[in-house]
Amino acid sequence: MCPQIHMPDSLEYQPVACAIVVNAAGAWAGKLLEAAGLPGGLAEPPLPIQPRKRYVYSWHCPDGPGFSCPLLVDTTGAYFRRDGIAGNYLGGMSPPEEEEPDPSDLSVDHDFFQERVWPQLARRVPAFASLRPRGAWAGYYDHNAFDRNGVLGPHPKLENLFLAAGFSGHGLQHAPAAGRAVAELVVKGRYESLDLRRLGWRRLAEGEPLEEDGVV
Ligand SMILES: Cc1cc2nc3c(=O)[nH]c(=O)nc-3n(C[C@H](O)[C@H](O)[C@H](O)COP(=O)(O)OP(=O)(O)OC[C@H]3O[C@@H](n4cnc5c(N)ncnc54)[C@H](O)[C@@H]3O)c2cc1C
Known part of the structure; x- marks a missing residue:
């Protein structure tokens, strides 16, 4: 299943058929997901990523x-x-x-x-x-109001929708590892270099925040 953004009056924004989506929209990743209009339970948990x-x-x-x-x-x-x-x-x-x-x-x-x-x-x-x-x-x-850490990996129910966003002010430092990790997930279907499952989307659904790192 593939999320589609419906903007019928826009010549620029039209639905695009695709096999895999990586939402790396930074501070706007939550808004982008809302705009994708995922039905019912697929929209849960909402992405708590906001511009600050x-x-x-x-x-x-x-x-x-x-x-x-x-x-x-x-x-x-x-x-x-x-x-x-x-x-x-x-x-x-x-x-x-x-x-x-x-x-x-x-x-x-x-x-x-x-x-x-x-x-x-x-x-x-x-x-x-x-x-x-x-x-x-x-x-x-790109503030993740849940635990101020990035959210990385597949959506808990929509396995071809990946997220790499919400790094909350330390995304430059995380960028090389996050990029490689998502590439591995997309190409190999699993983490190879580093196991980053702790940063997964599932923790939002399960209400288990990662420890805050105290970074500004
Ligand atoms: C003042 C400040 C200081 C910072 N200092 C540090 C620091 O010292 N160290 C550090 O590691 N990090 C720092 N950061 C944080 C870091 O900049 C971010 O965590 C990092 O840029 C996030 O990278 P990203 O690729 O996830 O998102 P971004 O770099 O924000 O990229 C997201 C991209 O998605 C695009 N986009 C958004 N919505 C859509 C859409 N609907 N359609 C198409 N494209 C879209 C945007 O235009 C943007 O190009 C700082 C941030 C700020 C604001």
């Missing part, structure tokens, strides 16, 4: 830790890394759940840096007390 707005701030601090510092994630969730070799850094922090920003646009909240992120950075690296903000931008985390 996150800010990245950039600053200059010639007295910062420089080459001696790797990517650092503070216990508060504030993180930063060096950006080049000219005393520049970038970083940010996720807001608490109850202060999630409206994801309908990608405007940046500069006060969030001043009031929430900067104090944590300066506590961790005293030189950052005198940093100079340079710029900022926003993007969407």
Whole structure:
């Protein structure tokens, strides 16, 4: 069985017959599945993957830790890394759940840096007390509200529908392994290099979250 998106008035979006679907639509993977209109029990469990707005701030601090510092994630969730070799850094922090920003646009909240992120950075690296903000931008985390981990592999009831999405802000790091794993599932019908069944879709149905990794 193959999900089809019905948009009868669109010349661009028309049903496509296919044998296998891999839903790798990132933050929009849940929306895409809803749009596919899976009937009855096949739509369960719903995919709890949503776009969450996150800010990245950039600053200059010639007295910062420089080459001696790797990517650092503070216990508060504030993180930063060096950006080049000219005393520049970038970083940010996720807001608490109850202060999630409206994801309908990608405007940046500069006060969030001043009031929430900067104090944590300066506590961790005293030189950052005198940093100079340079710029900022926003993007969407592919947030899995169930357990903040990627969902990988076949749908529990629809075995030719695969998912690789919901990596919740650590998808770049997971990308090489996730891509290879899904390719193995599609081509060989099983995991070969790494057994990633723990990341499977079934845990959503069974209500068994993976342990959160504490990543920002
Ligand atoms: C500010 C910020 C900082 C981050 N920092 C890090 C980090 O330090 N380390 C890290 O590992 N990760 C980080 N991430 C997370 C990382 O970017 C994501 O986890 C990763 O990009 C997810 O990859 P993906 O291929 O699953 O989804 P995406 O890269 O989002 O790709 C999904 C693609 O699907 C397309 N698409 C969506 N809907 C449809 C549709 N209906 N039809 C056709 N195409 C569609 C989209 O256009 C997009 O090209 C960060 C994210 C943000 C926003």
